Amino acid sequence: MSKLKIDPNLVLREEQLVLSEHQIRSIQDLLKYQHPITQKYLALGGSGGWLGPNTTPITKCPDGVGSFQHYANGSIYYHPSTGAHEVHGLIRARWQSLGWERSFLGYPITDETATPDGIGRYNHFQGGSIYWSPSTGAWEVHGAIRAKYSSLGWERSFLGYPLTNEMTCPDGIGRYNHFQGGSIYWSPSTGAWEVHGLIREQWKALGWERSVLGYPTSDELAVFGGTGRISHFQRGSIYWSSTAGTRVLRERVRIHVKILENPTSFTLNQQFAAMQEVFAVAGIRVDWVTTENLSLPTLTDVDVGGCFMGQTTAEQNSLFGNRNFMGGNDLVVYYVRSTVPGYNGCAAHPAGRPGCVVVRSASRWTLAHEFGHVLGLSHVSNNDRLMTGLGTFNITNPPPDLISSESTTMRNSTLSTQL
């Protein structure tokens, strides 16, 4: 092959710099045979681009398949199954600290990319991602925790950017990442769930996964469509609302709803949200388990006699015989048009069939009040308390109060069971 000699004093006229289409195609053909790393390097500006001059030749990775080239300001890694991608800066430093392509992250599958929030940067890799922002630095997320982070909306979610790599929990079993706005915890038996805000603070104060609550088993959820929030854990739940504060729930009641007449004053969600708000003070979670419509025309205005605990009428006995789906300590509420005589509700029930009747026009607090009776509470003469005997429509300072002895009675009831 002869070498082309160029006179160093040669001056080209402008029209001589114009390449013919044939020459351009020839150059494009040549580029096709360049190493994918070189193609990527040239696409990013080559030695005149931000990567700067190379500091190594193109080098095979230890796996014998991929290859890399380092430059003054970053690296390009290539593998046949991922293509060639650049990594640089603190994301590259994090990847390096984990062991480059030999780590669980594997090869990059993107260049460093701006996050949709316009603040941070990330690279995705075969086995996870590294996220960087100016205030948080660069940290990896992967596996089920990354999948949860992704499902919530990455850095644009309330979680923001990661503050840690994935870490092993002190119990040696689970894994977690902390983020700016919360954490994601994973364990083999529970999966990956987020926990944040004041609920996270409470869980942290109890001792995280080593606390009596164990690992989270849900994200933070709205409670019955209301303003209360709840996270479930292996052995309990943490409830928060602006009025109840943060409450650890270690017991629960399981409630089945049977509807003869739909509620008219407050929706079932409103009544259950109100009930959970009060029962949280006693540390009791309210589980609304099933809902069934019943066509029982002769019982829609149900005779409750004097509504004394332990005394039931034939109509109450008949109504409380409807127990589809109900197990051992489960409770039931029957929504009716009215009671005879007329009350908001009545908690008298046949032995072994715990539950209550609530009328369709009942107050927001009737459901909670009647189940207070079912769990052993009696009336008081105080309209600031749930168990007021003066009518729950007259409650003066919602949410109504439970006093501590009432909470104890409710927890000690065999009808509230430990989580």
Ligand SMILES: [Zn+2]
């Ligand atoms: Zn009552």
